Amino acid sequence: xxxxxxxxxxxxxxxxxxxxxxxxxxxxxxxxxxxxxxxxxxxxxxxxxxxxxxxxxxxxxxxxxxxxxxxxxxxxxxxxxxxxxxxxxxxxxxxxxxxxxxxxxxxxxxxxxxxxxxxxxxxxxxxxxxxxxxxxxxxxxxxxxxxxxxxxxxxxxxxxxxxxxxxxxxxxxxxxxxxxxxxxxxxxxxxxxxxxxxxxxxxxxxxxxxxxxxxxxxxxxxxxxxx
Numbered sequence: 001x002x003x004x005x006x007x008x009x010x011x012x013x014x015x016x017x018x019x020x021x022x023x024x025x026x027x028x029x030x031x032x033x034x035x036x037x038x039x040x041x042x043x044x045x046x047x048x049x050x051x052x053x054x055x056x057x058x059x060x061x062x063x064x065x066x067x068x069x070x071x072x073x074x075x076x077x078x079x080x081x082x083x084x085x086x087x088x089x090x091x092x093x094x095x096x097x098x099x100x101x102x103x104x105x106x107x108x109x110x111x112x113x114x115x116x117x118x119x120x121x122x123x124x125x126x127x128x129x130x131x132x133x134x135x136x137x138x139x140x141x142x143x144x145x146x147x148x149x150x151x152x153x154x155x156x157x158x159x160x161x162x163x164x165x166x167x168x169x170x171x172x173x174x175x176x177x178x179x180x181x182x183x184x185x186x187x188x189x190x191x192x193x194x195x196x197x198x199x200x201x202x203x204x205x206x207x208x209x210x211x212x213x214x215x216x217x218x219x220x221x222x223x224x225x226x227x
Contacts, residue, residue, distance in 0.1 A: 002044055002056035002156035003193065003206045004105050005186055008126045008142050009150055009177035012216040013107045016186045017044040017054045018156075019225065020207035021067070035203035041225055042067055045211045048074045049081055050220040051108040052213045053090075056156035057133075058100035061093050066102070083108055087131050087138060094133050101134035103155050109217050116147030124217055128153060150174040157193065157206055164192045179214060186212070187227075 003018040021042040024035045044067075045054045053074075059065055077089060083106060090104055105128070112118065112125040125148040128141045142149045151174050154161040165172075172185070190208045197204040212226045 003161065003190070003210075004044070004054045004056045004103075004155045005161065005189065006054070006105055006107060006128055006141075006153045007151075007174065007177065007182040007186070008107075008128060008153075009174050009179070009182055011177075011179045012214055013052065013109075013126050013128070014179060014182040014186065015045060015052050015054050015105070015107065015213040015215075016190070016210045016226075017056075017213075018190070018206045018210050019044065020205065020209075021059070022203070022205045035205065038205070038207075040207050040209060043071070043211065043224070045213050045222055046070060046074055047213065047220055047222055048077060048086060049079060050215065051081075051083055051086060051106060052215055052220065053086075054105040054213070055102065056105070057102035059102075060100065061102075062097040083110070083127070083129075087129070090131065091133075091136060094136070099134045099136065101132065103133075104131040105129075105153070105155060106131060107215060109215065113147060118147050126150075126215075130155070150177075160193045160196055160206075161189060163196065164189045179216075183212060183226075186210070 005016045007014045019041050021039045022035055023037045024033045027034055107128045109124045110127050112122050129138055130141055131138050141153045142151055190210055193206055194208040209225055209227045212223045214221055
């Protein structure tokens with residue numbers, strides 16, 4: 001399993017992705033999945049031309065594991081590739097395979113939509129999309145009838161994240177968050193999810209260690225193995 005969190009606040013876009021790869025076997029009698037081992041420090045977040053890509057869901061494209069080739073795949077793309085072409089290149093990877101459910105959470109800054117209520121106040125806006133390979137669908141996440149929105153979005157272990165945020169969300173104003181306070185919030189969510197695994201005596205399919213991607217209007221960087 002994976003855990004992806006994206007926070008969009010006035011200072012920037014902060015993306016966290018866990019780094020755990022879990023190995024399992026299927027019980028021949030019950031048909032249940034049993035987790036037997038795991039490996040950490042597996043990259044699920046990437047950058048290309050200041051575009052952040054975070055991946056959750058099925059780890060395979062055909063018989064190939066995404067982790068084994070995705071970095072090289074990005075390197076071989078045009079250095080100044082735009083988000084729409086990048087998403088098209090990702091979708092092309094799935095042309096000749098059965099469509100498992102993998103979600104690519106993609107974020108970047110672009111020129112503000114001229115239909116936006118905020119077009120006179122901003123030249124650029126944060127954009128967050130989710131591309132799902134099972135449905136081959138693309139959805140804008142941070143937009144309402146007025147234009148772009150700040151907010152918190154997540155994928156992967158969605159139920160556990162929702163549980164962690166249930167009490168917090170009414171007290172969180174993402175308009176007031178900063179990059180630093182967003183990272184602190186993410187750290188607390190990861191710790192609470194780790195505690196939830198322990199209290200329920202479940203195999204920890206998500207690590208408390210994560211990669212953090214920080215995007216601003218002028219820069220983008222990944223900090224690996226943050227804790």
